[in-house]
Amino acid sequence: MKILGIDTSNQVMSVALAENSRLIAEKTVNVKRNHSIQLMPAIEELFKEAEWLPKELDRIAVAKGPGSYTGVRIGVTVAKTLAFSLSCDLVGISSLQALAGNGERIPGSYIVPVFDARRGNIYTGLYQVKDNKIVPVNKDTHISVSEWAEGLKRLGAPLQLLGEDLEKHRDAVKKMLSESLIELPMSRQYTRASILTELALDLEPEPVHTFEPNYIRVAEAEQKWMEANPEHIQGGGWIEKL
Numbered sequence: 001m002k003i004l005g006i007d008t009s010n011q012v013m014s015v016a017l018a019e020n021s022r023l024i025a026e027k028t029v030n031v032k033r034n035h036s037i038q039l040m041p042a043i044e045e046l047f048k049e050a051e052w053l054p055k056e057l058d059r060i061a062v063a064k065g066p067g068s069y070t071g072v073r074i075g076v077t078v079a080k081t082l083a084f085s086l087s088c089d090l091v092g093i094s095s096l097q098a099l100a101g102n103g104e105r106i107p108g109s110y111i112v113p114v115f116d117a118r119r120g121n122i123y124t125g126l127y128q129v130k131d132n133k134i135v136p137v138n139k140d141t142h143i144s145v146s147e148w149a150e151g152l153k154r155l156g157a158p159l160q161l162l163g164e165d166l167e168k169h170r171d172a173v174k175k176m177l178s179e180s181l182i183e184l185p186m187s188r189q190y191t192r193a194s195i196l197t198e199l200a201l202d203l204e205p206e207p208v209h210t211f212e213p214n215y216i217r218v219a220e221a222e223q224k225w226m227e228a229n230p231e232h233i234q235g236g237g238w239i240e241k242l
Helices: 036-050 070-087 094-101 145-155 164-177 192-202 219-230
Strands: 002-007 013-019 020-031 058-064 090-094 112-116 123-128 133-144 159-162
Touching: 002 036, 002 070, 002 192, 013 036, 013 192, 020 090, 020 192, 036 070, 036 133, 058 133, 070 090, 090 094, 090 192, 094 112, 094 123, 094 133, 094 192, 112 133, 112 145, 112 164, 123 145, 133 145, 145 164, 159 164
Parallel strands: 002 058, 058 090, 112 159
Antiparallel strands: 002 013, 013 020, 112 123, 123 133
């Protein structure tokens, strides 16, 4: 199975090509640029390096959020467009689960991926290693840093915290969780599309036309629109309505 992985859900942009469980090519860039400009040239470059034709693709795996609203939307839009035009499978994977895939397989520890959500809040999830696979323990969520740290402290277990956004909350994290932390190298703090291609092997494809991102928390503009137009809430988000 030939798989394309796409993750533009945050500042890092990562694309990868894999055949079954074998990584063929990967490009990961951590610079503040417009993913809408970078993404397609990066995909084209990987296909050239791998000497693949687009029509040979069997599956596309995309990070479906949470993260940057614009970033998530770009990745999902490109993935849906390619899946439809190439008639291949589409698989959506939590951006947090993809980051959690960088964790070490340490028995008894929890893997906690983190994205900053501004105003003292984060997007995060709770994962553990089971049968050598990283699986979700709780649903991904949007939560305040203080409430999150309190909840992790009550677990009383070793914690692998992942994400470059942790630097923004370092003081609070160190103060409350220092005794439980397992330090991982910088290279593990960034999402990689190759993790998406691994996870996609075990997932069922989703209908392309009805596939939507999972922002967890709606954007401020969408919330205001919903409040002003309650009669239009059912049957899709505000973007589809406009």
